[in-house]
Amino acid sequence: xxxxxxxxxWADNPTFRLNIGLCPVLAVTVSAxxxxxxxxxxxxxxxxxxxxxxxxKNLIPAKVRIPxxxxxxxxFVTIVDLVMHAYLPDLHSVLGLFIPLIVVNCIVLGxxxxxAAKHSVLRSAVDGIGxxxxxxxxxxxxxxxxxxxxxxxxxxxxxxxxxxxxxxxMSLPPGAFITLGLLMAMxxxxxxxxxxxxx
Amino acid sequence: xxxxxxxxxxxxxxxxxxVRFLGICxxxxxxxxVxxxxxxxxxxxxxxxxxxxxxxxxxxFILEPLGLPFLQTLSFILVIASMVQLVExxxxxxxxxxxRAMGIFLPLITTNCAILGFAIMGVQNSYSFIETVIxxxxxxxxxxxxxxxxxxxxxxxxxxxxxxxxxGVGIAFIVAGLLSLAFGxxxxxx
Numbered sequence: 001x002x003x004x005x006x007x008x009x010w011a012d013n014p015t016f017r018l019n020i021g022l023c024p025v026l027a028v029t030v031s032a033x034x035x036x037x038x039x040x041x042x043x044x045x046x047x048x049x050x051x052x053x054x055x056x057k058n059l060i061p062a063k064v065r066i067p068x069x070x071x072x073x074x075x076f077v078t079i080v081d082l083v084m085h086a087y088l089p090d091l092h093s094v095l096g097l098f099i100p101l102i103v104v105n106c107i108v109l110g111x112x113x114x115x116a117a118k119h120s121v122l123r124s125a126v127d128g129i130g131x132x133x134x135x136x137x138x139x140x141x142x143x144x145x146x147x148x149x150x151x152x153x154x155x156x157x158x159x160x161x162x163x164x165x166x167x168x169x170m171s172l173p174p175g176a177f178i179t180l181g182l183l184m185a186m187x188x189x190x191x192x193x194x195x196x197x198x199x
Numbered sequence: 200x201x202x203x204x205x206x207x208x209x210x211x212x213x214x215x216x217x218v219r220f221l222g223i224c225x226x227x228x229x230x231x232x233v234x235x236x237x238x239x240x241x242x243x244x245x246x247x248x249x250x251x252x253x254x255x256x257x258x259x260f261i262l263e264p265l266g267l268p269f270l271q272t273l274s275f276i277l278v279i280a281s282m283v284q285l286v287e288x289x290x291x292x293x294x295x296x297x298x299r300a301m302g303i304f305l306p307l308i309t310t311n312c313a314i315l316g317f318a319i320m321g322v323q324n325s326y327s328f329i330e331t332v333i334x335x336x337x338x339x340x341x342x343x344x345x346x347x348x349x350x351x352x353x354x355x356x357x358x359x360x361x362x363x364x365x366x367g368v369g370i371a372f373i374v375a376g377l378l379s380l381a382f383g384x385x386x387x388x389x
Binding site for chain 1: 217218219220221222223224227269270271272273276277280309310311312315316319320323362363364365368369370371372373375376377379380383
């Protein structure tokens with residue numbers, strides 16, 4: 001059970017290791033808070049849909065499983081979308097298009113197909129939590145770096161004095177690509193070093 | 200907005216991949232050689248144009264009159280998935296050559312967020328039918344353009360001496376960042 005949880009955090013981290021579900025990673029991470037909330041919204045969908053799909057795995061015929069999974073996922077996404085619209089309207093307008101697009105996030109469908117369709121409800125839910133949190137920390141880290149360098153603040157709190165020069169490019173699309181590329185290189189270096197010390 | 204403006208805006212100024220971050224997974228996955236990049240791009244463009252027409256009709260003739268816009272995400276993704284299936288069957292029957300060329304890419308298109316994304320965007324902008332179709336065409340061609348540029352660069356990069364940790368996806372993202380910077384030059388064109 002513990003293994004199911006930690007796998008998503010590091011060894012099979014969806015962003016840095018599996019390189020899936022990258023669109024929201026790049027698009028919403030202008031600030032740390034946006035990254036965190038997008039991550040948590042995806043985590044919620046992931047836990048609910050993994051648990052329900054695992055519950056229904058013996059009822060869904062193998063031939064139509066992909067459309068059935070998509071319907072389950074789309075239902076939970078619609079719920080999250082409507083709840084956020086009602087209670088967090090500011091956040092909802094910032095994340096905008098990328099909330100409904102959780103439906104086509106490969107992480108959710110990927111975990112449904114690769115894990116939830118074969119394992120018990122509890123294990124699937126735990127796997128969902130691990131993968132979701134792995135995705136969340138990646139988004140929050142990228143958001144924090146871009147917010148710090150791009151607008152000199154962190155979680156909305158200004159850290160640099162008024163009028164300090166910031167790297168405006170970090171808030172623009174090129175900044176997202178370049179930061180993620182460098183972060184991936186860093187993860188590769190850490191893994192290579194771990195392997196070296198292990199052997 | 201004129202039709203040409205919509206086309207140009209979706210193709211260059213707000214390029215779906217490099218500026219709006221839609222369809223990053225196929226952009227990274229299928230950009231290793233130019234031939235498959237063109238195949239993937241054209242298959243996606245085709246599905247986008249068909250999906251543009253279908254989702255427009257569903258939104259304004261079924262969901263809006265019946266007061267069901269909250270079913271938008273659910274119905275759009277189902278329509279796109281079945282469109283992809285239909286296109287696959289149609290190509291298989293009518294043009295086996297094209298089917299073999301595009302075959303492996305077709306199932307992947309369902310989970311391309313550029314398609315669902317542009318369909319929802321079209322509704323948000325309340326485009327007319329013809330505008331939605333042109334928007335789909337521009338978005339698809341923009342995706343193809345970005346994919347082809349990326350594939351061309353990655354083919355050349357095979358002979359470059361890249362620092363070890365950056366190899367693979369890392370350098371691809373940095374190249375994408377530079378491409379995105381270049382596309383920033385189109386801002387203000389429309």
